[in-house]
Amino acid sequence: MIDPASCTSRLMMSIRKNVSIRSDGRRLTQPLSKRHNAIPVLGVDGAFSAVRQSMQLKIGNFQYDESYLAHGYKELTIPPGPDGSWRMEKNALHIWPRKSFMMIALPNPDGSFTCTLFWEFEGPRSFATMKSHEDVRRFFEEEFPDAVPLMPTLLEDFRENPTGSLVTIRCAPWYYRDKVCLVGDAAHAVVPFYGQGMNAAFEDCVVLDECLEEFPENRDRAFAEYFRRRKENADALADLAIGNFIEMRDKTASKTFRAKKKLDHALEAALPGIYLPLYTMVTFTRMPYAKAAKRAQIQDALVYASLLLIAAILVTAMLWLIAT
Numbered sequence: 218m219i220d221p222a223s224c225t226s227r228l229m230m231s232i233r234k235n236v237s238i239r240s241d242g243r244r245l246t247q248p249l250s251k252r253h254n255a256i257p258v259l260g261v262d263g264a265f266s267a268v269r270q271s272m273q274l275k276i277g278n279f280q281y282d283e284s285y286l287a288h289g290y291k292e293l294t295i296p297p298g299p300d301g302s303w304r305m306e307k308n309a310l311h312i313w314p315r316k317s318f319m320m321i322a323l324p325n326p327d328g329s330f331t332c333t334l335f336w337e338f339e340g341p342r343s344f345a346t347m348k349s350h351e352d353v354r355r356f357f358e359e360e361f362p363d364a365v366p367l368m369p370t371l372l373e374d375f376r377e378n379p380t381g382s383l384v385t386i387r388c389a390p391w392y393y394r395d396k397v398c399l400v401g402d403a404a405h406a407v408v409p410f411y412g413q414g415m416n417a418a419f420e421d422c423v424v425l426d427e428c429l430e431e432f433p434e435n436r437d438r439a440f441a442e443y444f445r446r447r448k449e450n451a452d453a454l455a456d457l458a459i460g461n462f463i464e465m466r467d468k469t470a471s472k473t474f475r476a477k478k479k480l481d482h483a484l485e486a487a488l489p490g491i492y493l494p495l496y497t498m499v500t501f502t503r504m505p506y507a508k509a510a511k512r513a514q515i516q517d518a519l520v521y522a523s524l525l526l527i528a529a530i531l532v533t534a535m536l537w538l539i540a541t
């Protein structure tokens with residue numbers, strides 16, 4: 218792993234002492250190269266990276282795309298039970314799928330759950346229309362009646378907790394000569410529905426470290442190689458994360474979807490190491506995201522083709538039996 222003492226502290230030093238940032242924290246006022254030529258800067262300053270904004274100013278053909286979901290999110294709490302234990306199954310991701318929106322709950326070590334409501338910002342029924350405690354109470358009782366008794370601070374949490382936005386950021390390149398390199402959300406913010414944003418940032422660190430080791434005398438090349446190895450995977454994760462939002466909010470309640478998941482698990486058990494569901498590849502292996510997505514597409518095509526073939530054989534056999 219990259220030594221934080223040698224890299225992150227340099228970044229913090231560069232940001233705090235050598236590079237001016239506007240009071241809104243979102244923009245460097247001077248190009249990096251004019252201020253500090255010798256020390257490379259690692260931009261690990263998150264989705265709204267000031268370092269990346271400086272690169273936008275410096276690099277003529279810098280590609281940048283930021284897209285927001287129409288949905289925002291609000292965090293709410295289910296506190297622990299009276300004996301300090303979890304009030305729902307703790308070894309699970311709880312999902313209340315409601316087609317165009319959803320709520321999820323994840324267990325915390327202290328016996329509580331953090332619930333997150335993902336909902337449209339605007340619209341006839343949306344965050345925008347929640348004007349009073351009564352609106353909020355009615356909405357939750359209609360949509361999540363089983364959760365309401367577990368959420369004693371629901372109304373206060375809803376009023377006081379901010380409504381966050383969900384952004385996907387793609388940019389290129391992630392480096393400027395041998396001087397600046399972006400890592401984590403600064404290079405590729407993704408929506409949180411695959412739970413991989415932080416992991417992707419750690420993977421960046423591993424790959425950057427490998428590249429710096431491979432090209433110890435040529436930092437420019439190491440940065441370029443790191444970008445080449447990671448970019449397609451970050452893009453693949455961005456697509457997977459948006460796809461999983463639709464899957465979680467819309468499809469988890471569908472019988473066909475559940476049947477496909479059961480088939481996935483059955484095939485995984487029957488063909489260990491050969492058939493791997495997409496979620497398993499992304500979450501429990503170090504397979505690069507782009508490779509996992511491609512492999513899942515091929516697996517799905519084979520499974521659907523096999524099912525069609527089996528159905529065709531059965532129909533042919535039945536017709537043959539009827540005819541004879």
Ligand SMILES: Cc1cc2nc3c(=O)[nH]c(=O)nc-3n(C[C@H](O)[C@H](O)[C@H](O)COP(=O)(O)OP(=O)(O)OC[C@H]3O[C@@H](n4cnc5c(N)ncnc54)[C@H](O)[C@@H]3O)c2cc1C
Nearest residue numbers: 232242261262263267401402403409412413414415416418
């Ligand atoms: C609702 C939600 C749920 C998520 N759930 C998951 C999950 O379950 N699993 C998962 O892996 N990921 C999850 N993520 C994504 C994860 O939080 C990010 O991918 C991860 O934090 C990225 O790490 P980072 O270090 O690149 O950026 P950040 O964690 O954003 O860190 C950036 C740091 O830079 C600092 N900074 C910013 N600007 C400046 C400046 N100008 N000067 C100095 N410092 C600055 C910030 O204060 C911050 O400390 C979720 C994200 C959201 C929004």
